[in-house]
Amino acid sequence: MQRTIGSGRSVLAVGAAAAALALVAGCSNSSSGGGSKGNASASPLTGDCAQFQAYAGHSGTTVTMFASILSPESDSLEKSWADFSKCTGIKISYEGSNDFESQLPVRVNGGNAPDLAIIPQPGLLAQMVKTGKVVKPPQQTVDNENKWAPIWKSYGTVNGTFYAAPMSANMKSLVWYSPKQFKANGWTVPTTWADLMKLSDTIAKAGKNKPWCGGIGSGTATGWPATDWLEEVVLGKYGGDVYDKWISHQIKFSDPQIIDAMNVVQNWMHNPAYVNGGIGDVKSIASTTFQDAGAPILKGNCSMLQQASFYEAQWPKGTKIGPDGDIWAFKLPSVDPSVTTPVEGGGEFVAAFSDRPEVQAVQNYLSTSAWATSRIKVAPGWVSAxxxxxxxxxxxxxxxxxxxxxxxxxxxxxxxASDLMPAAVGAGAEWKEFTAWFAQNQSVQKTAANIDAAWPQ
Incomplete structure (x- = not known):
């Protein structure tokens, strides 16, 4: 399965990577650049609704949308387009599922595709494009891409054709913790991997709680948080070049660098002395949902959780988040200090399976700065590039x-990385085998070999 990775990514200079995520331009408070076919004769919208004039003319229609985003994250997602729907009369029927990655191919191949899908894995997007059912975006969506750096457009491109506009960006290289707990015990936030492991040893030896909690449960996507742990270590120990070659399978899972990185994870999140505070043993990581994994921190049963910025939405209502709050986060240190500030990120892309005018209206709106701004205002933990x-x-x-x-x-x-790998691997074998690694204590070597065997020829 081909897509825009490999050499196109390996030549990405650090400056370009930063530009891809720069949030430096002025705010767009209008829906300019929106538009959709069939709205020229729409009745004028007035007042606060005037900003949505470019999308008018499709009142009484429904657009279906399918994604992996669940409540409470999906609550803010639906709030973000509430005014758009009210003013244009286009109902967006949203469905989120823990089984998204397995169900989307089933629906598409079965002739029951949603109008729009929010796809977090470029590898899965490439799989869907191969079915011939993904519709290329309208010109207006393409034009709206001038607000994104080219590298992001490449992630929504398959075999040289642009299919899916980027929707969000997230920071994965974070560790969540309790500032109050750290202060009470005299612990300082570690800035090196050696210090992070030394702190883990200190907490474990004290015997009051476990240093780490974790969960990789996520329906049919169970296993994905563990892939992030490995990706953080590969990038933080071996740098971008090895990381890029690993994605394209020039470097295999069974090659020395990746086995070494898996052993680092083994000594970290597979360490019975370190995990799984307030929940159970190492095996309990596989049966604990990622949404529930951080709860023991608030109870003092564990001290740290490695999860992305979007995890903020999972903390209970009323939790004060900040440097002096109930919960805060620090940057996961690089395993090798010579790797300069390794940062793993993710994102989501909007793909269409219909070109009906109302679908294109929604597709166009979601590609604008105006929509991104509306989502940010109602969704803590959500970032746009x-x-x-x-x-x-x-x-x-x-x-x-x-x-x-x-x-x-x-x-x-x-x-x-797993989002960029072929879907059969990144959203298939890797999730399955990493779950077995934790749930069944499967060896690092067997886990790696089984994933390599699943790589498409």
Whole structure:
């Protein structure tokens, strides 16, 4: 399965990576550049609705949307287009599923595709394009891409053709912790991997709680958080070049560098002395959902959780998040200090399976700075790489922390590796085998060999 990775990504200079995520342009408070065919004769919208005039003319229609985003994240997603729907009369019927990655191919191949799908894996997008059912975006969506750096457009491109506009960006290289717990015990936030492991040993030996908690449960996507742990270590120990070659299978899972990285994860998140505080043993990581994994921190049963910026939405309502709050986060240190600020990021892309005018209207709107701004205002933990978003829109401290690293010109930034690998691997064998690694104590060597065997020829 071919897609825009490999050499196109390996030549990505650090400056370009930062530009891909720069949030430096002025705010777009209108829906200019929206548009859709069939709206020329639409009745004028007035008042606050006037900003959606470009999308008018399709009142009474419904657009279906399918994604992996669940409540509470999906609550803010639906709020973000509430005004658009009210003013245009286009109902967006949203469905989120833990089984998204397995169900989307079934629906598409069975003739029951959604109008729009929010796809977080470029590898899965390539698989869907291969079915011939993905519809190329309208020209207006393509034009709206001028608010994104070219590298992001490449992630939504398959075999040289652009199919899916980027929707969001997220910072994965974070560790969540309790500032109050750290202060009470005299612990300082580690800035090196050696210090992070030394702190883990200190907490484990004290015997009051476990240093780490974790969960990789996610329906049919169970296993994905563990792939992030490995990706963080590969990037943070071997740098971008090895990471890129691993994505394209020039370097295999069973090759020495990746086996070494898996052993680092084995000594970290597969370590019975370190995990799984307040939940159970190592095996419990496989049966604990990623949404529930951080809860023991608030109870004092564990001290740290490695998860992405979007995890902010999982903390209970009323949790104070910030440097002096109940919960805060720090940048996961690089395993090898010579790798400059390794940052792993992810994102989502909107693909269409219909070219009906109302579908294109929604597709166009979701590609604008105006929509991105509306989502940011109602969704703490959600970041866009759309350069038309005013940086001052970010008032949430986690979003500001994420933007700091995602726009760092010295950072070694790479997109989530499993999301870029062929779907049969990144959203299939790797999830399955990593689950067995934790649930069944499967060896590192067997896990790697089984994933390599699943790589498409």
């Amino acid at each position: 759309n350069q038309g978003v005013d940086p001052s829109t970010y008032t949430d401290p986690v979003d500001q922390l994420s933007a700091k690293y995602l726009t760092d010109p010295s950072a070694t930034f790479r997109f989530d």
